């Protein structure tokens with residue numbers, strides 16, 4: 001490839017970033033996600049997963065490797081999700097969208113069944129049903145998104161992906177509320193299980209509302225000579 005000037009080289013190098021640049025609303029949403037996720041992972045989860053809390057490490061010892069597998073896959077799902085939802089990636093780099101889509105799907109195909117196993121065999125009975133239901137919904141919404149796109153039904157795929165990622169976010173929301181803010185429902189109001197049910201219902205409704213009312217426009221894919229130049 002030849003460039004007439006250094007300016008055209010710089011323009012060529014910047015093209016992918018310009019194409020996938022999130023809209024201002026998406027920037028705000030990403031900053032919000034970072035603002036919730038950073039304290040959850042840096043302050044709460046990292047010390048647990050690195051074994052710095054001896055009581056916690058002793059409690060999870062019988063299923064420690066499963067929990068680490070679940071956590072690693074969950075974090076990967078959390079990180080890949082935003083790329084899937086940015087329209088610029090879908091429009092200009094469909095292959096990246098497809099590969100990341102399968103990465104996202106695989107992480108949930110591992111993390112959700114592992115969560116069910118841990119919930120059934122290792123956690124408090126009070127939280128068991130809510131956790132199993134949430135993990136099943138997580139798996140179901142993700143598989144529904146896959147089935148929809150295999151049938152080339154883009155609108156339905158978008159809706160189920162939004163629901164799936166909303167459920168991925170429940171981890172951050174629940175841990176932020178309970179561990180960072182220190183808010184917990186009293187036991188006679190349902191305790192941790194009530195928090196899981198409430199967050200599940202709210203995030204799925206929020207995802208539906210966003211898909212119904214907000215359709216961000218992607219920068220159109222280049223056509224004709226412009227497409228050949230930038231290919």
Ligand code: HEM
Pocket residue numbers: 045048049060067070071073074075077078115118119123131132134135138167168169170171172175
């Ligand atoms: C929405 C579906 C999910 C369900 C049903 C679920 C379920 C569970 C369960 C049952 C545990 C064990 C808790 C214990 O041993 O006391 C757990 C722990 C954990 N999960 Fe998930 N999880 C989900 C999503 C995620 C996601 C998306 C992430 C990562 C972003 C994640 C990261 C972790 C981590 C780091 C732990 C261990 C530390 C802790 O309990 O706070 N999970 N999860």
